[in-house]
Amino acid sequence: MKQNLDAAGLRDPGLRTAYAACETFLRRRNSAAYPAARSLLPPGRRPYWDAILAFTTYVDDLLDDPAVPVEERAASYDGYTRRFRLRAEGREPWPDPPDEGALLARAFADFTATWRIPGASVHLFLDTIRTDLHVTQYPTFDDLSRYITGVCVQGSQWGGVLFNPRDERAAAAAASAMSFGLQLTDYLDDLREDLADGRLYLPLEDLDRFGLCRAEVERAAETATMTPRLRELVRFQLHRARAYLDEAARWRPLVHPSMRELPRQYVALARAETDRIARDDYDVFHPSRRRRATAAVRAAAALGAARVRARASRLSHAVPVPPTATGERS
Structure with missing residues (x-):
């Protein structure tokens, strides 16, 4: 993990913790495709790959939990994505100490800033995946x-x-x-x-x-x-x-x-x-x-x-x- 973070040029302790949380989250999900695909990337790309998969998987989980009523899922999703947008835009500070969702969101926000991902693309994803509710x-x-x-x-x-x-x-x-x-x-x-x-x-x-x-x-x-x-x-x-x-x-x-x-x-x-x-x-x-x-x-x-x-x-x-x-x- 440390080697990959170093190779990616990630030195800020808070960001290192956030990206490490993405890897931990994905390994806990035990997706066979995750480590297999990841191993084909150069070490310096792997933390960013983790951020994409972890964030998108996390929001999908918020929407798809059948044990939670649809109204509650909608409220959780809307609250999470609203806070993500505010924090990614610098209008609200990242929490300290952060929970898992905040760590994944912070890593993804850093990925989008570093690699200049258009905000419209992120918003399109968040708006479209929400339609899974209905x-x-x-x-x-x-x-x-x-x-x-x-x-x-x-x-x-x-x-x-x-x-x-x-x-x-x-x-x-x-x-x-x-x-x-x-x-x-x-x-x-x-x-x-x-x-x-x-x-x-x-x-x-x-x-x-x-x-x-x-x-x-x-x-x-x-x-x-x-x-x-x-x-x-x-x-x-x-x-x-x-x-x-x-x-x-x-x-x-x-x-x-x-x-x-x-x-x-x-x-x-x-x-x-x-x-x-x-x-x-x-x-x-x-x-x-x-x-x-x-x-x-x-x-x-x-x-x-x-x-x-x-x-x-x-x-x-x-x-x-x-x-x-x-x-x-x-």
Whole structure:
């Protein structure tokens, strides 16, 4: 932890504590994807990556706790994000001693200042993810696209700035395509779970395209029955996801050579998942255990090879220094 903070140029004790809290929070969440992805980044980028994931995960948790009434979740979320905005803008001091939420917010605020993340992008994320409290379906793909853009694309583009892209606009477009491809695939994998939580991420216009309605999809999920029309809908959505992933493949060569392995692995793993769903004959309710096990073994092997390449690239290509430190960092 100390090595990463030093490499990031973080010297202020309060900020070091805040960034360290992000890593601790994410490790406690025990997300397998967190340490795997993080290990492909240069040490000096890892604290910033932690800040993005920790803050976005924390606010998502505030909105998604089913044990808490919606009204209470809304109040907690609105209070937290209001304080974040005031403190990030310097209109209210950071608390001393800080609680966990304040630590994560302070690290994220420093990340956005250091890497010059537009305030409009942060506000778009915060405003869009709040719709999880009341939106349970999306009439059109355009409606779903606005949600993915607000919640997922912003985070991908924040992470993308850490990769020192040589063409910022093209890299941002590729990162956006990555978000769409990954999310559309996840929505298929999580269809049954999402419906159990009362949410449907397949646009109603696409259901109608294949002669389906939400009630039919819900019944299929409850009984784990893939109907012919639902199978065709999954095929259609998977084809859409693959088109985005083809576009996302342009991301890797657009970023600094020392940081290309993370975009490469995101695209490769998402593509592998689309291939697995296709080999399962588009049955998202009964994934083949053998295919999943094979995919996990291949992913682990690919990650090991990626780590070797990432280390070699950092030796061959000097990692750019983070932007000039902001006032409270030094």
